[in-house]
Amino acid sequence: MSATLSLADLLDSMHVVSIPMQVRFRGVMHREIALFSGPSGWGEFSPFLEYAAPEASRWLGAAIDAAWGSWPAPVRSTVPLNATVPAVGASEVASVLARYDSCRTAKVKVAERGQTLTDDVDRVAAVRDVMGTDAFVRIDANGGWSVDDAMSAIAALAPYGLEYVEQPCATVEELVELRKCLARNGIDVRIAADESIRKAEDPLRVARLGAADVAVVKVAPLGGVSAALHIATESGLPTVVSSAIDSSVGIAAGVALAAALPKLPHACGLGTLELMAGDVAADPLVPQGGSLAIRRPDPDPALLDQHRAGPDREQWWRDRVTACHKLLPRE
Template identity: 60%
Template sequence: MTDLPSLEEMLAAAHVVTLPMRVRFRGVTEREAVLLKGPRGWAEWAPFPEYGDADAARWLLASVELGWGEVPAPVRIEVGVNATVPAVGPGEVEGVLATFDARRTAKVKVAERGQSLTDDVARVTEVRRVLGPDARIRVDANGAWSVADAAEALTALFRVGLEYAEQPCATVEELAALRLALARAGVDVPIAADESIRRAEDPLRVAREGAADLVVVKVAPLGGVARALAIVEACGLPAVVSSALDTSVGLAGGVALAAALPQLDHDCGLGTAALLAADVVPDPLLPRAGTLTTDRAQEARDGVDPRRVAAYRSGAERQQWWRERLGRAHAHLAAQV
């Protein structure tokens, strides 16, 4: 593990920015992030505001690894990337997909609060129409369905053709029950665990209890590339790497993880820079022909533009909020050393 820098050093390296979103995503219309300029390069720390200090501390570990340490060596230089479709109406789907140079795989948000299964089916059906019969479509419910609701929804969406369903239910027990219910009903939709991995005290439980067919891993919530690799190895399940609505700097960490996985059979959710209306680098880390490369990821980390950082600098109140939060997360880590 990389030695934890002092709080004073990290505060001196911190730049808080607020970036506008192109579309509402997970209820977010602006993305706040802390950029940290460490001796090994730029890193990002951006735990969502509702997360507690323990979660925020794990995100900080990932920032320390990227900015002050070293990441594991890659075994590939190119990573396939999926498009991401927020919970928009069918009429907006084609416009969203047009922002992604990644058209063979799409992840579609479902189970949005205030929407119905009819809305979800219409959205996924439109994605299928736009991308064609050979595209791979996965859905993400962020744990919002009950087992019964998930079984009903995935039975309906199965007819459109799904690669897998990401975190359809909230708990490990529910995921296991859902897998059994789908198998009994002859609905062949693999289950991927996301929140049950990245926000769990015991991320290996999904594998032990047969609750998932694959795992979704994210660098920041799991505490860095090395820690995420160890979790994937211990789970023994296929893995997909996804982002946490990062800037291009954070996405570069996701590319490092995807490039270092011993086996990678699925396109990764690392194209979300397309959801930002502004970024901190002149050339955002967007897929080209559906892929990202390790070279471009490094260019993103090296290419942070001070003028953009200044232009999107958060207001004084948010600066103070994030700096105080950084202090609490740092103290949480320091207490564990």
């Protein structure tokens, strides 16, 4: 990522949208996204609102890479996807899963603040009931457990047949300790790292310390498709490509990464558009037959206008882009 692109050119190409959510996610019912149009296509800048400029600047670098850079060549034509189940009540699970066409893997959010382990067990049990015994079920704690809490939770959830547990604890050291505790107690559940990779100054530390069995990689927080591909291949771990709550523009970058990986043993978390009640593309990147075709849809002018954010929010994003642009590396 580079700051050789002038701030003025970046801001002149920017569109800010606010898209309603199907369900509350990270405390919000609207997803705000800044989009840029460049010579290579469109790029998405959508770090969550609470992220400060030093972290958000990597997302801006990824957007610039998408709109003004180039992506690696694909080695496959489709990418298998997982469904994403937010921290909803067990009674809502079936309706969430119904939005995903033929996905046979589900990622279930757990360890939600204000909820209990019983809520998690009920939700995972409902997912297993809906999807059947042959589906893959993975859970994501977003670093919400201590090692002791993770041991208790995984022991309670393991009978539902977990593919892996994503980021059960916050730190790399805790992940290392947890893997040892699971082995000592004969609990055969794999650990995946997400935040410990995408939020780290050294994303490869997870692999060097043996803290995870699987790497979850997101394009935006790692600075772009090529940068994320380098980290995924250097880690030597099986890789799952995931998205945040992105429009089709952002998801296309994740699809490009998944398509370029030498091996792709797991379904990817790129079906999050199903959690939103709209998109900027007329032909959105949503699963068909449990997978996504490799393509890059452009925003539709009518949809950009329909979802356009108000003037105050647009100015907020202009200020945010300005702050992040100052932190981009110079070439």
